[in-house]
Amino acid sequence: MAVQPIRIFGDPVLRTPAAPVVTFDKELRKLVKDLTETMQHAPGAGLAAPQIGVSLRVFTYWVDDELGHLCNPELTLSDDYEEGEEGCLSLPGLSFETPRARRVVARGMNMHGEPVMIEGSDLMARCVQHETDHLDGIIFIDRLDAEARKEAMKVIRSTEWFGDHAPKVAFSPHGITSGWL
Ligand SMILES: [Zn+2]
Numbered sequence: 001m002a003v004q005p006i007r008i009f010g011d012p013v014l015r016t017p018a019a020p021v022v023t024f025d026k027e028l029r030k031l032v033k034d035l036t037e038t039m040q041h042a043p044g045a046g047l048a049a050p051q052i053g054v055s056l057r058v059f060t061y062w063v064d065d066e067l068g069h070l071c072n073p074e075l076t077l078s079d080d081y082e083e084g085e086e087g088c089l090s091l092p093g094l095s096f097e098t099p100r101a102r103r104v105v106a107r108g109m110n111m112h113g114e115p116v117m118i119e120g121s122d123l124m125a126r127c128v129q130h131e132t133d134h135l136d137g138i139i140f141i142d143r144l145d146a147e148a149r150k151e152a153m154k155v156i157r158s159t160e161w162f163g164d165h166a167p168k169v170a171f172s173p174h175g176i177t178s179g180w181l
Contacts (some may be wrong), residue, residue: 002037004052008161009091009139011053018048018055018135021071024113028058032069034112035060040067044089046181048134050062058111059131063124064085070118073108073132077101084126088181092161096152098143102124130181140181145168 007013021028039060040046048059060069081149087095098105104125105120120128130140141152156162 002034003041004034004038006038006042006047006089007053007107008022008053009088009156010163011090013050013053014090014134015137016050016055016137017137018050018057020057021109024071024111027110028071030120030142031061032060035069036062036067039089042089044181045123046131047089048077048131050134050137057135059135061127061131062117063120063127066124068118069111070106070108070116070128071111073128073135073152074174075108075132076105076107077129078125084103084122084132086126086181088130088140090139091141091156091159093153093159094145094147094152096141098126098140100129100143104128106132127181 002046025177028104029048034052034059035047038052038066041074045063046061048066049056057073059068067136081099082102083097083099085095102125106128108116118128133140141149146150152165
């Protein structure tokens, strides 16, 4: 049972800043495995540990056939931004145009505690920013301007999962999209 239930918007764990990884042990390797399998099962382009209820600074990504993970990410963002369609496995079925830096360099560690660096643009850059936000308790709708966020909240309140904080298995009511994070 490595596929874990994905926490849904409203669950307090999604609003809790996650703790840095300090122990690179068997338990961490199991967490990375669970995240990877849950992300691929969803399917999603990225998944952060708080989304499966673990408040640690770890995320996985699966973008353009590139599968990986990062612990304790530190981001350097480009100055230029782009709007793009963005969704989240914790807000099933929804996506909103969200501004993100076009390119990102992410430094951190792999599950063995070795330093690694990820460089990306487009969906990869969007994914890394989205997942790192999760580790800070930030949800992508927080990145919208006030007007767009108000509209988004209106849509969120109309969903059948709104107010239901119980963990459940992720689903993808509109079929597979590549932008689920
Ligand atoms: Zn997300």
